[in-house]
Amino acid sequence: MADPVFFYFDFGSPYGYLASKRIDAIAARHGREVTWRAFLVGAAVKLTGVQSIFDQPLRGPYTVHDMQRFARLEGLPLKVPPVLPMHSLAASRAYYWLFDRDPALAKTFARAILKKEWGEGCDLSSVEAVAEAAVPLGIEADALLAAVRDPAVKDRLREEIDAAIAKGVFGSPFFLVDGEGFWGADRLDQVDCWLERGGW
Numbered sequence: 001m002a003d004p005v006f007f008y009f010d011f012g013s014p015y016g017y018l019a020s021k022r023i024d025a026i027a028a029r030h031g032r033e034v035t036w037r038a039f040l041v042g043a044a045v046k047l048t049g050v051q052s053i054f055d056q057p058l059r060g061p062y063t064v065h066d067m068q069r070f071a072r073l074e075g076l077p078l079k080v081p082p083v084l085p086m087h088s089l090a091a092s093r094a095y096y097w098l099f100d101r102d103p104a105l106a107k108t109f110a111r112a113i114l115k116k117e118w119g120e121g122c123d124l125s126s127v128e129a130v131a132e133a134a135v136p137l138g139i140e141a142d143a144l145l146a147a148v149r150d151p152a153v154k155d156r157l158r159e160e161i162d163a164a165i166a167k168g169v170f171g172s173p174f175f176l177v178d179g180e181g182f183w184g185a186d187r188l189d190q191v192d193c194w195l196e197r198g199g200w
Contacts (some may be wrong), residue, residue, distance in 0.1 A: 002032055003029060003032075003060070003177060003178060004027075004032060004033045004034060004035040004177075005023065005033070005034045005035070005176070005177050005191070005195075006035050006037055006175065006176040006177075007019070007020070007023050007026045007034050007035065007036050007037065007173060007174075007175055008038075008039040008164055008169045008172060008173065008175070008176070009035045009036065009038065009039060009110075009114075009172050009173050009174075009176040010038070010039055010040060010041045010088055010172035011038065011086070011088035011091040011092060011095075011110075011113055011114060011117060011124070012041070012085055012086035012087065012088040012117075012172075013041065013172035013173065014063075014067040014071075014078065014118050015070070015172065015173055015184060015185040016068065016114065016172040016173045017078070017114040017115075017117065017118035017119070018067070018070055018071060018074060018076065018078075019043075019173035019175075019185040019188060020036075020110070020111060020114055020173075021074065021076055021097070022074075022188050023173075023175070023188065023191075025106040026188060026191060026192045026195070027195070029192070029195075030192075030195035030196060032195065033109075035160075036106070036107050036110055037160060037164060038088075038091070038092040038095040038096065038110065038157070038160070039092070039160070039161060039164050039169060039172060039174070040088065040089065040092060040157075040161055041170075041171060041172050043161045044165055044170040044171065052085040052087075054084040054085045055079050055085070064080060065082070067080075068080070070185065070186075076119070077119045077120070078118055078121055079118070079121025080121060081117055081118070081120070081121050081122060081123050082121070082123050083123050083125060085133070086117060086123065086124070086125055087125035089123075089157075090124075090125070090126065090127035090130045090148050091113050091124060091130050092157055093147070093148040093149065093150050093153050093154060093156075093157050094109065094127075094130055094131075094134065094144050094152065095109060095110055096156045096157050096160060097144070097148065097150075097153045097156075098139070098154070103141075103184075108137060109134060109137055109139065111131060112134070112136075112137060112152075113130065113133060115135075116133050127144075127145060127149075127163045128145070129146050130144065130148075131144045131145050134187065137198065153188075165180075168181050169181070170183070171183050171184070173185055175187065175188075175191050177191055177194055177195060178199070180194060180199065182194075
């Protein structure tokens with residue numbers, strides 16, 4: 001069986017949210033599965049020296065406009081959360097805590113968090129807000145609150161981030177297809193084409 005497509009995303013990334021709506025269907029058309037990997041862009045920022053896009057003059061306001069335009073093009077809801085950039089540490093830790101127990105539930109959780117943040121404009125920066133958002137999925141809030149403070153879960157996220165950076169991942173969304181990297185939701189058509197042709 002062919003290797004999965006790896007989808008790296010930051011919960012605080014609107015383009016990660018937009019890409020999450022298409023990547024599984026694109027991969028499925030080519031007989032591939034998608035492995036979702038939560039990632040903190042801030043960790044890569046320390047290496048690249050580039051500050052958050054939302055904090056950059058000119059580029060920040062453009063991005064807020066562009067992400068809303070992009071969502072309209074895709075026919076997706078998008079509401080700007082009250083705080084940008086959004087802190088995504090709690091959600092990322094919770095994701096890997098769930099992933100190691102139930103990968104399918106972890107993906108469901110990721111979709112739900114991204115929808116709350118970007119589809120509904122909620123600020124899920126705090127661990128309490130993340131836990132509250134997880135309850136409708138059958139995830140116990142107290143268990144999640146304890147997990148994200150567990151040193152083993154913290155280490156798990158660090159390991160994933162280090163592994164991603166070692167593979168050249170630096171932004172969200174970022175896709176790895178048979179070792180080939182594609183950065184940005186606007187590269188999804190290229191990912192589709194690459195899978196169809198087997199590269200070019």
